[in-house]
Amino acid sequence: MDLENAKVQMRKGILEFCILHIISRGEVYASDMLEELTSAKIMVVEGTLYPLLTRLKNSGLLDYKWVESVSGPPRKYYILTDTGKIFLEQFGETWNELQASVNQIIHESFHHHNKESEEEGV
Amino acid sequence: MDLENAKVQMRKGILEFCILHIISRGEVYASDMLEELTSAKIMVVEGTLYPLLTRLKNSGLLDYKWVESVSGPPRKYYILTDTGKIFLEQFGETWNELQASVNQIIHESFHHHNKESEEEGV
DNA sequence: AAAAGGTACTATGCAATGCAAGGTACTATG
């Protein structure tokens, strides 16, 4: 895996988390989300985003409504469903656990020696 | 994607990063790595680790040597190659950028308003 | 009215990784 591919692989699972978060703040359409992602330096394009939105809609995490645009074609504005909100909360915990796990490994300068308090992992 | 599947997806790309880090500290064999991962609450088993080690070896990031065990079959002890060390360093930057990106999105409470200093993203 | 440009969205096959399950081999012990 070269570095560009590593970045692609690292985005798996995480892109969905980001999208759900962006939508959780209020009604947005695809272009808003792309701007938000670009601002955060997560470079994705429409061809990546739309299939993901479709998957999330089909999974029951999102809903949308068509809104006429003042200029150009109508837009799909997305919101989270109740299921989506619950899932996002759990997703947040998973992200925090993953971060903690990775950071524990990369900052560990000595081999671990305490094995107690082993819990369910990521 | 249910939560368990989300965890699987989130590990894509990141598991390799963790493994490279663990190996970077000194010669280790598979069981050491599994303990380290378990300690950090990243639950993987041999069936996941061995194919990954094979891929990393084939990519030139790792090398190994057989060492007789005091009890039981001989073990493969892994070390990073020079290529692997360079790649790990770049991977670390990628991880930091990804974390910063995700945390920017999940902690943003207002829509972004400053678009300057856009750089290459993850 | 038709053509062109811009914007929004859709569909689909591919690449790659983590996973699960089944397997082989070596060593020590009974």
Add this chain to the structure above:
DNA sequence: CATAGTACCTTGCATTGCATAGTACCTTTT
């Protein structure tokens, strides 16, 4: 020789992000 424990290997599958090609709506220009 058989069994148990340990170490490692193989392979097909599930899933997501990606790239590419495409359709459709609206405004502007010809």
